[in-house]
Amino acid sequence: MHNEKTIPTIQYGTFSQRVHEQAAARQHVIKAQLELTYRCNLHCRHCYTDPYNSKELFSRELTLDEIHRLLDEMQRLGIVWLNLTGGDIFMHPQFFEIYDAAYRKGFLLQLYTNGTLFTKATIERLQLMPPFTIDISCHSVTEESFDWFTQIPGSFRSFIRGLEMLKASSLPFSLRTKAMNWNRDEMPAIRQFVESFGQEFEFTTSLSPRLNGDLSSLTYRMAPDDVVSLRGNQPATDGNEESCGRSADLLTPATDQLYRCGCGTDTIHINAWGELGTCTLQYERRVSLRAHPLADAIKMLFREIRGLQYEGTSPCRTCEIHTFCDKKPSDARWECGTADAPIPYDCDVAHVRAQSTLHQSLIHPLHRIHKEMEAHHD
Ligand code: SF4
Numbered sequence: 261m262h263n264e265k266t267i268p269t270i271q272y273g274t275f276s277q278r279v280h281e282q283a284a285a286r287q288h289v290i291k292a293q294l295e296l297t298y299r300c301n302l303h304c305r306h307c308y309t310d311p312y313n314s315k316e317l318f319s320r321e322l323t324l325d326e327i328h329r330l331l332d333e334m335q336r337l338g339i340v341w342l343n344l345t346g347g348d349i350f351m352h353p354q355f356f357e358i359y360d361a362a363y364r365k366g367f368l369l370q371l372y373t374n375g376t377l378f379t380k381a382t383i384e385r386l387q388l389m390p391p392f393t394i395d396i397s398c399h400s401v402t403e404e405s406f407d408w409f410t411q412i413p414g415s416f417r418s419f420i421r422g423l424e425m426l427k428a429s430s431l432p433f434s435l436r437t438k439a440m441n442w443n444r445d446e447m448p449a450i451r452q453f454v455e456s457f458g459q460e461f462e463f464t465t466s467l468s469p470r471l472n473g474d475l476s477s478l479t480y481r482m483a484p485d486d487v488v489s490l491r492g493n494q495p496a497t498d499g500n501e502e503s504c505g506r507s508a509d510l511l512t513p514a515t516d517q518l519y520r521c522g523c524g525t526d527t528i529h530i531n532a533w534g535e536l537g538t539c540t541l542q543y544e545r546r547v548s549l550r551a552h553p554l555a556d557a558i559k560m561l562f563r564e565i566r567g568l569q570y571e572g573t574s575p576c577r578t579c580e581i582h583t584f585c586d587k588k589p590s591d592a593r594w595e596c597g598t599a600d601a602p603i604p605y606d607c608d609v610a611h612v613r614a615q616s617t618l619h620q621s622l623i624h625p626l627h628r629i630h631k632e633m634e635a636h637h638d
Pocket residue numbers: 300301302303304306307308309310346347348373374
């Protein structure tokens with residue numbers, strides 16, 4: 261008779277909490293987001309990667325060999341959660357080769373897709389090796405608005421067809437909404453649609469400039485009062501993209517650190533050009549993974565990001581309501597010229613949120629600075 265060893269099972273929530281606690285104690289990276297390509301079949305009006313969805317630029321993207329090398333390196337580092345994103349992942353000509361390799365390495369795979377490219381063959385392939393989750397963008401549930409926003413006629417029908425196939429497949433998926441000024445009035449209908457799949461309605465509100473610095477995506481921002489009335493006092497809730505572990509809390513003093521969120525702790529982002537960052541929209545510092553092994557690049561990058569400080573007279577430096585604010589330094593550089601600068605829109609949203617949470621009248625952070633300067637000159 262031989263001794264059979266069994267591995268004890270635990271609830272996913274307990275497992276996740278333990279891994280996060282151990283990562284924090286040992287300063288380990290456990291989560292990675294890998295942009296496989298900037299190719300996409302849609303051209304959503306708010307999309308930050310869309311300017312790089314261009315034939316002339318595809319040759320700059322990671323090769324299959326480079327992606328295999330990165331998967332090996334991520335496995336050696338002990339990364340647990342791997343998010344594959346784009347562009348749209350299914351536009352990558354060798355997507356399933358990458359997916360199979362990542363699956364066999366044991367990552368918990370989270371796929372981001374627009375949901376319009378599912379076919380019977382894709383679904384069957386995924387059923388053989390199911391991902392941990394599939395996240396699908398759902399910004400509209402009316403054909404006219406959906407197709408206007410994606411700029412591709414017929415995309416809504418493909419989206420609905422994809423969702424129906426997914427629903428029938430039993431693959432795990434969830435719908436994610438970006439609330440903007442053009443779909444604001446559609447929120448109740450989107451909520452109803454999402455809930456009809458037995459899912460919780462989740463949305464985010466922040467928009468960023470495009471990767472080439474184009475600011476046209478920001479014209480779709482919701483008015484600050486609408487953000488707060490829709491979101492209540494909750495922070496933006498997209499862990500990978502928006503809030504980076506930051507939580508809206510009571511007034512706490514600001515530090516000089518440029519990144520007051522979780523950037524540079526347990527998560528990495530690799531863009532389609534092989535540049536390592538600390539999150540999707542952190543472009544203050546990037547390290548080329550074509551020039552450096554991943555482990556070395558992470559050390560270099562995290563040290564630099566954690567060392568970046570406010571140096572000028574920016575109101576962000578002493579801002580009393582910074583815990584209510586979604587400002588991202590790279591957005592500030594693109595929108596306002598420097599990473600130190602306040603983003604007036606984020607100031608407005610933070611101000612409305614702070615007042616509504618704390619039930620008190622607060623001085624707007626930009627007015628506070630003007631008042632302090634006036635007092636200084638008197
Ligand atoms: S589906 Fe995603 S990647 Fe494609 S254009 Fe829309 S936002 Fe961009």
